[in-house]
Amino acid sequence: MADSRAVSLKLMSHIQKVVDVQSKIIYFLLSVIFSFGITYLISEPGLDKAQLYVLFLLFLAIGLWVTEAIPPFAVGLMIFGFLIFSMNSYYSQIDPDNVKDHYIGYINSWSSSVIWLMLGGFFMAEAMSKTRLDRTIFRLSISKFGTSPKLILLGLMLTTAVFSMIMSNTATTAMMIASVLPFLNTMYKNAPFSKAILVGIAGAATIGGMGTLIGSPPNAIAVEALNNQGIDIGFLEWMMIGFPMAIILTVLFWFLLTKKYIPKIKKVVIAVEEDLKKDDERYKFEKIKRRIVLGVLALTLVLWLTENLHGIPASVVSLLPIILLTMSGVVNGDDVRKLPWDTLMLVAGGLALGLAIKETGLADFYVDKITGFDLNFYVLVLLFAFLTVVMSNIMSNTAT
Known part of the structure; x- marks a missing residue:
């Protein structure tokens, strides 16, 4: 009886792990589909290919942070990889002599102040x-x-x-x-x-x-x-x-x-x-x-x-x-290994994404659109504050 109970518990644990993996895969695919869909729906003639890439990456990061299909710090690392490999053609066209400098700029987010x-x-x-x-x-x-x-x-x-x-x-x-x-x-x-x-x-x-x-x-x-x-x-x-x-x-x-x-x-x-x-x-x-x-x-x-x-x-x-x-x-090697390095990876990825939004002109594009609505400054602050509160209730404050 005891042996059969142990086998049952082990089987249930294995099934739970399989279900968790399948759920994460489904959430990941849904995040990708969601990001493609939102990017397609809000794309405008004024946006170039690089801006669309960054916009897609932004929505994908949000989707993965919300669903936790992969760990938050892994999303930060994914941002680095995506920016380096997807922005090659963009920088090769606008600044062919300094392509490497732009990549280094993203990586330098890890050594940011x-x-x-x-x-x-x-x-x-x-x-x-x-x-x-x-x-x-x-x-x-x-x-x-x-x-x-x-x-x-x-x-x-x-x-x-x-x-x-x-x-x-x-x-x-x-x-x-x-x-x-x-x-x-x-x-x-x-x-x-x-x-x-x-x-x-x-x-x-x-x-x-x-x-x-x-x-x-x-x-x-x-x-x-x-x-x-x-x-x-x-x-x-x-x-x-x-x-x-x-x-x-x-x-x-x-x-x-x-x-x-x-x-x-x-x-x-x-x-x-x-x-x-x-x-x-x-x-x-x-x-x-x-x-x-x-x-x-x-x-x-x-x-x-x-x-x-x-x-x-x-x-x-x-x-x-x-x-x-x-x-x-006072602090030794074991203590250093216990530090929350995953938080730093998450923050570094977010900084790299922010740099890409700025460098591609995506930030300026939407700032111009927002100013075109002629919204009151205080209304705008309250709107962003409300959105931040809502998002921070379903994802981490750092990711928000």
Whole structure:
């Protein structure tokens, strides 16, 4: 009986894998057909062959990102390959002497300032997580908000939002939920306060990501797009707008949660896991590593915030944590391999696609058409904001 059950489970697992593969193939083919159809329907006499190629690639990338027929980072790599092999005839005609330079321009998206900025943030986040500096800061900050359920929730959300400005939203959410999970397990099932904490942490991580350039990949992508248009926004300029908005929206979200999930309990105590004890022989080494990480973090943030004074770009400053944390041994080879390289591949592919849209004149073509509609500026902003919100609910924020 046990053997037959094991065989059945193995067979079911195999069938599920086959179904998953078939579904991905179907989604891939549907994305290709959809892209051909949409490109054909909206094609106009003013669009040349290269612009149609890029337009098709744009819709194909969107289709694959939405359906997840292939992993998002694989779509980014596909964009590189498509642009290099499909745009050969176009550049051979308009600029035959510099065809190679155009290809290099696409590949250079991988070494864009955005990539280095994000990579520096990834190294700092990994170092904070490895040395448990993030848990230490969490423990110190949450202890300042007393025992009132509302204040505890506010403290958790503000701490999450601030962490999310340095670490990835996903890593921050995972770390915060892991920290409060022992407390949540003591509450009864479907307790309103448990819902408030979980929803609050997830929402605060998303909101906090807008606070700094490294808080979320879309921020860096937007800055790179502005840089390509000759508009330079530094780390401090972004933070002067993003940080206050992130805090205000986090507090507003907290207020809404307290109105919906009002706990009957009047006192809450969240016990946080303690660090290594001082008599532990590892304590001394961990303390040194934490001080190194804290020093590197402080130095990097200061240089980012004072870019206008010393003139060193934020992307160049991002090399500091990469160099110092690896030289000091805080981040080793195994840690580097764990970094979210797939996110960087996705972003690099998106930047290459944006470059192609600009170089082929596709962006100018549709900008001229939009300006022809004589839409109010605020209406246009609201329209694009609405489309972005809708798309980000069915695909990743970075891909959107």
